[in-house]
Amino acid sequence: MGGNVTETTGDVPPPESSSPPTPTFPPDNSGNRVVWLMGLILAILVLALLIGFVGVLRHWFALHTGTLHGGPDLYYNFWSGFGSDLGEATLISAVCVGVYTGVRKVNCHTKGCWRIGHHPLQGTPYILCRHHHPDVPNHGATHEHILNQHQKFKREKEAVKTP
Numbered sequence: 533m534g535g536n537v538t539e540t541t542g543d544v545p546p547p548e549s550s551s552p553p554t555p556t557f558p559p560d561n562s563g564n565r566v567v568w569l570m571g572l573i574l575a576i577l578v579l580a581l582l583i584g585f586v587g588v589l590r591h592w593f594a595l596h597t598g599t600l601h602g603g604p605d606l607y608y609n610f611w612s613g614f615g616s617d618l619g620e621a622t623l624i625s626a627v628c629v630g631v632y633t634g635v636r637k638v639n640c641h642t643k644g645c646w647r648i649g650h651h652p653l654q655g656t657p658y659i660l661c662r663h664h665h666p667d668v669p670n671h672g673a674t675h676e677h678i679l680n681q682h683q684k685f686k687r688e689k690e691a692v693k694t695p
Contacts, residue, residue: 640664 583593594600598609607615640649640661647661651668662668669677 598613640647641658642664649659651665
């Protein structure tokens with residue numbers, strides 16, 4: 533049983549620090565997004581190749597989008613049927629992007645949280661929801677808790693006024 537082994541005892545108290553420990557966050561991982569994006573591009577490419585090179589699918593697609601058996605010109609049925617919905621889809625997409633942008637500005641700053649943030653975190657530019665804010669009770673505040681917080685605020689305000 534050779535070797536240089538030092539034995540420590542539990543008598544040494546842990547070092548005290550005046551500030552709370554800094555939380556650690558996992559690194560951002562975008563690998564999964566790349567896989568999904570590549571899969572989506574591949575699926576669109578395969579669908580386009582199937583429609584382009586398989587005559588039956590090409591005929592079905594042309595028939596159901598209105599490019600076959602047109603009126604005055606070849607694309608009349610497309611623009612008066614299936615193609616007329618492209619403008620509506622653009623409008624709906626623009627509204628959805630606007631709503632998403634608005635929600636992103638008012639929701640909790642915790643990554644992945646869609647709750648509305650009402651509570652600023654002192655000393656930071658972040659606004660958090662009641663679930664993620666450290667000073668807001670998660671299960672509702674009791675009347676006593678609210679009164680205690682108000683009294684604490686009043687005492688701190690008076691302490692600042694009187695030097």
